[in-house]
Amino acid sequence: MVRVILIGYMGAGKTTVGKALAAALGLVFYDLDWYITMRYRKSVSEIFAERGEEGFRDLERRMLHEVAEFENVVISCGGGTPCFYDNMEYMNTLADTIYLKAEPDVLAMHLKMGKGKRPLIEGKTPEELEEYIQKSLLEREQYYTKAKYTIDISLLDTFTKIDECVRIIREMVKI
Numbered sequence: 001m002v003r004v005i006l007i008g009y010m011g012a013g014k015t016t017v018g019k020a021l022a023a024a025l026g027l028v029f030y031d032l033d034w035y036i037t038m039r040y041r042k043s044v045s046e047i048f049a050e051r052g053e054e055g056f057r058d059l060e061r062r063m064l065h066e067v068a069e070f071e072n073v074v075i076s077c078g079g080g081t082p083c084f085y086d087n088m089e090y091m092n093t094l095a096d097t098i099y100l101k102a103e104p105d106v107l108a109m110h111l112k113m114g115k116g117k118r119p120l121i122e123g124k125t126p127e128e129l130e131e132y133i134q135k136s137l138l139e140r141e142q143y144y145t146k147a148k149y150t151i152d153i154s155l156l157d158t159f160t161k162i163d164e165c166v167r168i169i170r171e172m173v174k175i
Helices: 014-025 031-040 046-065 086-092 104-113 126-144 159-173
Strands: 004-006 028-031 073-076 096-101 149-152
Touching: 004 014, 004 086, 014 028, 014 073, 014 159, 031 046, 046 086, 086 096, 086 104, 096 159, 104 126, 149 159
Parallel strands: 004 073, 004 096, 028 073, 096 149
Antiparallel strands: none
16 A cells, blocks of 8 residues: 655645656545545635635645545645644654655746646735745745655756656655
């Protein structure tokens, strides 16, 4: 039985790497935010607007407990998931947790390339975005570093770089 959970700041490439890793291993991939969206038939932005961050984090914790019990899966979590409740400790008891670590400028570049809406950064200028990333990454690092494994990533802008990241993860976790 294999369970891998990818954590890291938004824009680190958790979904991109998670899909590629799951495909390489023949496992099912779940993105926790997408799972929540499918279950509640509302976007994360809509849930944030209706329930606020505290309400979303409670719902996120419950959905994490549900999806993390699945077997033979690769799961990517939202950037804040490890930082609330006992989520990080819970994930470590059930899975191989991997922190996709990236520098703020790489995260900003990934977020600029991304297409999805992200409620916590919506409407920020490029300068405000980089400042926000630096500040919140400092706050979240204490949770992210509790992962069993850490991989430093660079800009994931080619399939070759994504494949290399998957290869490194497979060697680290021995899967």
